[in-house]
Amino acid sequence: MRRRRQESRWIHRWSRWLVAGIALIGALGTGYLTIAKLTGGGACPTEGCDRVLSSPWGTVFGQPLTLFGFLAYGTMLAMAVAPLFVNVDKNKALRQKLETWTWPLMFMLASAMLVFSGYLMTVLAFELQAVCPYCIGSALFALSMFVIILLGNRWDDLGQIAFIGLIVGIVTIVATLAVYAPINAAGSPNADVAGQAGPPITTASGPAEVALANHLKDIGATMYGAWWCPHCHDQKQLFGAEAAQAFNYVECAEDGQNPQPDLCRAKPEITGFPTWEINGEFYSGTQSLARLAELSGYSGPTNFQR
Incomplete structure (x- = not known):
């Protein structure tokens, strides 16, 4: 009994520091991924991470999912350490008040993060079928x-805590399903084609973008890419939804729509995605529309929107 009480006192004494440490690591990781995503830099060391971040599940309300993860971890960190910086000898009442208020709030946030992480693990396993170390690590942090x-x-009343956790879990899963409902409901031009399509193109095309796309198609220029590739999505976003359907595109991922992986492997010049083949020359990486116009000898309107 004495040994059990000592273990209990130990976990009670260090629990906030442990939570703060995990939250700090999580905030640093999600902060890095958010900056990399917003600046267009390479973020993930594995293909699985790129698949997740460039998939429809990687964006919420037009912002990277990692941004919301950073906010959640930052909030957890702030609540965990807030009472610890109050001198108990000088202001015991304030520290006690912060302890009382932050514990249930931390429990509610942790419950929400755990349920949301569980949903993403399900998506990762059954929808994306990819291994994402960052995602798995974040789920383990939440747990x-x-x-x-x-x-x-x-806790004074474990029954009340269980009830709060149940309510938070239900609200979280309902809100999550509502936020991601458009992914399954949205009708893309290739919705009836088997295979992964990647995130939808959300930008609009102007006359110049459409004209350039048609010109690239006419001269036989081709973009090689993969549905999970974030830079491929960025390239299509520059063209806009209408123009992105006009030029020649070859899907190199075997689980994509209308895949042609053998064709991609037959071209040793393709070392990354996207890769453009224009007049027999290969150009790797996301290209500006002005650059594509120059490389292809395009002479139409150049008032591109992006």
Whole structure:
């Protein structure tokens, strides 16, 4: 009994520091991914991570999902350390008040993060069928914080805490399904074609973008890419939804729509995605529309929107 009480006191004493440490690591990771995504830099060391971040599930309200992860981890970190910086000898009442208020809030946030992470793990396993170390790590962080918060405080009423966790879980899963409902409901031009299509193109095409796309098609220029590739999506976003359907595109991922992986492998010049083949020359990486116009000898309107 004495040994059990000592273990209990230990977890109670260090629980906030443990949660703060996990939240700090999570905030640094999601912060890095958010900056890399917003600046167009390479973020993920594996193909699976790129698939997740460039998929429809990688964006919420037009912003990278990692941004919301950063905000969640940052909020958890702030709540975990807030009472620790109050001198208990000088202001015991304030510290006690912060302890009282932040514990249930931390539990609610950890519950929401755990449920949301569980949903994303399901998507990762059954929809994207990819291995994303960042995503798995984040889910483990959420689980760890949930367990530490649950065991690290002397809860007066465990039944009430269980009820709060249940309500938060239901609200979180309903809100998550509502946010991601357009992914399954949205009708893309290739919705009836088997295979992964990648995130939808959300930008509009202007006359100049359409004219350039038609010119590229007429001269036989081809873009080689993969549905999970974020830079391929960025390239199509520059053209806009209408123009992106006009030029020649070859899907190199075997699980994409109308894939032609053998054709891609037969061209050793393709070392990354996207790669453009224009007049027998290969150009790797996302190209500006002005650059594509120059490379292809385009002479039409150049008042591109992006």
